[in-house]
Amino acid sequence: MPPLIGRRRLLKYAAAGLSMAAVPGAVLAQTAVQRPPKQTVPDEFSVSAPVSIDVNARPLQSFDTRDRSRVRFGELEFRSGLILTSRFRGFGGLSGLRLDPKGERFIAISDKGGWFTGRIVYKGREMTGLDDVEASPVLGPDGKPITSRGWYDTEALALDGSLVYVGLERVNQILRFDFAKGFTRAHGELIQLPLGVRKLPYNKGIEALVLVPKGLPLAGTLIAISERGLDAQGNITAFLIGRTLGLFSIRRSDNFDVSDAVLLPSGGLLLLERKFSWLGGVGIRIRRIALASIAPGAVIDGPVIFEADLGSEIDNLEGIDAHVTPEGETVLTLVSDDNFSMIQRNLLLQFALVE
Incomplete structure (x- = not known):
């Protein structure tokens, strides 16, 4: 299948979030003797207004292209996968995903400052498509799309009841939305962050957010993890915000960076990680972390359960979430960011966690 081989070869040079697109610089405060700042030119892939869209879904017949009968991968069992496409130009760049307890309704975030909401359609245990999909712009405190400020790279997503937290990687900010006030039309408000968050390196900032629910260690705390903000020992920096405050580190190994995280109903934390090299291409793995090991000053680590x-x-897998089926099976849903590239794909994958 030459087209597939060509795509994979090209993917080595384009995946893992490598993009040549420039991001507008920060807007300086205006004074009486300064001209007003120029309005940021909208990105061609940004969502400018709420709109219902059609998303096409083509099923993946298998996950392993070398052995199509294989379904077990580490501690995961492949259930189904979809390749998602749409004629809507702003569809893509999916960097964060959160599902309802049934694994059906979803909220996704695009790294171009857009919300995508809708429903996953199933036939039995397999995904077959998306329905009722709407795209809408992420709004800032002023009620305008955040892209008008030059704020892109909306990478991280966490839920707490009707509250939604969104991490902005390149400007190292976190917005909080109350979806009870207009759903995706809600205005975001900036939350107060530790000074260390603002010092994270450009384009390697906040990549994953997890809100710890009641009944678990660190309940009420927002965990914010950087993509590759490194401490003095070369480990990945992460922050505890809210009820518990502090800084901790995640041991970095084999050149993997963090792309997302999810808290399992059982209390374990899963880290979705990726790496890229010109020779080796793209690698994906998932590590399991004990939530109880996270504390201010800690350096945490855990076993790899999937690679x-x-x-x-x-592809450039950037989002992960989990839900539990009526039969008690824990299902992981992963989504990829195609970087709006013709040689990359928007994938939606599901695996059962074999515990």
């Missing part, structure tokens, strides 16, 4: 390379149906 895949370009011999599998992966």
Whole structure:
């Protein structure tokens, strides 16, 4: 299948979030002797207004392209996968995903400052498509799309009841929305952050957000994890915000960076990680972390429960969430960011966690 081989070869040079697109610089405060700042030119892939869209879904027949009968990968079992496309130009760049307890309704975030909401359609245990999909702009405190400020790279997503937290990687900010006040039309408000968050490196800032619910260690705390903000020992920096305050580190190994995280109903934290090299291409893995090991000043680590390379149906996987089926099965849903590139794909993958 030459087209597939060509795509995979090209993917080595374009995936893992590598993009040549420039991001507008920060707007300086205006004084009486300064001209007003120029309005940021909208990105061609930004969502300018709420709109219902159609999303096409093509099923993946298998996850392993070398052995299509294989379904077990580490501690995960492949359930189903979809390749998502749409004629709507702003569809893509999916960097964060959160599902309802049934694994059906979803909220997704695009790294171009857009919300995508809708419903996953199933036939039995397999995904077959998306329905009732709406795209809408992420609004800032002034009620305008955040892209008008030059704020892109909306990478991280966490839920707490009707409250939604969104991490802005390149400007190292976190917005909080109350979806009880207009759903995706709600205005975001900036939350107070530790000084260390603002010092994270450009384009390697906040990449994952997790809100710890009641009944678990660190309940009421927002965990914010950087993509590759490194401490003096070369480990990934992360922050505890809210009820518990502090800084901790995640041991970095094999050149993997963090792309998202999810808290399992059982209390374990899963880290979705990726790496890229010009020779080796793209690699994806998931690590399991004990939530109880996270504390101010801690350096945490955990076993790898899943790993895949370009011999599998992966792309630039940036989002992960979990839900539990009526049968008690824990299902992980992963989504990829295509970087709005013709040689990358928007993938939606589901695996059962074999515990």
